[in-house]
Amino acid sequence: MSGHSKWHNIQAKKGKADAKRGKVFTKIGKELMVVVRMGGANLDANSKLRDVIAKAKAANMPQDTITRAIKKASGELGDVNYEETVYEGYGPLGVAVIVEALTDNKNRTASNVRHAFSKQGGNMGSTGCVSFMFQKKGEIVIEKNDSLDEDELMMMALDAGAEDLASEDEVFVVTTAPEEFGNVREALEAQGIEFLAAEIKAIPDTYTAIDEETAVKFEKMLDQLEDDDDVQNVYHNAEFPEGWDE
Structure with a gap:
C-alpha cells in the first residue's frame, strides 16, 4: 500500500528534539x-492511558518514571492541574502549523507560542485556520529488520483494523483511524512487535515544499516551540529539502 506520512521527512527535525530525553520524558509525563x-x-479501564504508556515505552521512558507520573496524577505525589489547549498558525512560506499544549497558565503559553511564530516570520492564527488541512490518525512506526516480513505485517495490521501500511527507507508506518489505534497497537504488541513511535497525531493532507533558507528559519521556530515546557506536540x-539534516 502506498504511504503518505513521509515519516522520515517530517521527523527530521523531531529527531533533534527527541535527543533531549529529559524534556521528552517531562512532556510524556x-x-x-x-x-x-x-x-x-486502572489500565484495563483506561484505553488512553494504555496508549500513552505505549508512546512512553517507544520513547524509551524508564518504567519507574512512568509509574511516578501515574502516582502523581493519582494524587499520591502532589497536585498539579494542566489544561489542554491548541494553537494554529502559519510558519514561513505559509507552512501550516498546529501546536498542542498542556499548561497551568494559558496566558503565558499563548504569549510564548505567538512569539515563536512571529520571530521567524510566521503568525499565529485563529482556531480552525489550518486544522482542516490535517487529519487525526493513529501512527505506529516499526523499524525494518530481516525477521519482519512486509506482507505478514500488513495482514496483521489490516486484520486488526489498520487503514494502511507504508514501506519507507528504514521503517514501516502503520496508519489507523483514531478509534482503532489502541486495538491495532495491542494486536501488534501481542505478536512481539516493538515500535519506534506509537501515537495519535495530526497528519497533513498535503505538504508545502520549502527551500533551504526557509528550512533554517522554520527549524528555529520549531526549536523554540519544542523547547517550551508547555508545548506537547507540534505538527x-x-x-x-532533499537530504535535510541527514
Whole structure:
C-alpha cells in the first residue's frame, strides 16, 4: 500500500528534539497525568492511558518514571492541574502549523507560542485556520529488520483494523483511524512487535515544499516551540529539502 506520512521527512527535525530525553520524558509525563485524571489509573479501564504508556515505552521512558507520573496524577505525589489547549498558525512560506499544549497558565503559553511564530516570520492564527488541512490518525512506526516480513505485517495490521501500511527507507508506518489505534497497537504488541513511535497525531493532507533558507528559519521556530515546557506536540506540513539534516 502506498504511504503518505513521509515519516522520515517530517521527523527530521523531531529527531533533534527527541535527543533531549529529559524534556521528552517531562512532556510524556504530563500526558500520563492528564489521561489518569480523566480516566483513572486502572489500565484495563483506561484505553488512553494504555496508549500513552505505549508512546512512553517507544520513547524509551524508564518504567519507574512512568509509574511516578501515574502516582502523581493519582494524587499520591502532589497536585498539579494542566489544561489542554491548541494553537494554529502559519510558519514561513505559509507552512501550516498546529501546536498542542498542556499548561497551568494559558496566558503565558499563548504569549510564548505567538512569539515563536512571529520571530521567524510566521503568525499565529485563529482556531480552525489550518486544522482542516490535517487529519487525526493513529501512527505506529516499526523499524525494518530481516525477521519482519512486509506482507505478514500488513495482514496483521489490516486484520486488526489498520487503514494502511507504508514501506519507507528504514521503517514501516502503520496508519489507523483514531478509534482503532489502541486495538491495532495491542494486536501488534501481542505478536512481539516493538515500535519506534506509537501515537495519535495530526497528519497533513498535503505538504508545502520549502527551500533551504526557509528550512533554517522554520527549524528555529520549531526549536523554540519544542523547547517550551508547555508545548506537547507540534505538527506541520513542511516538506524539507532533499537530504535535510541527514
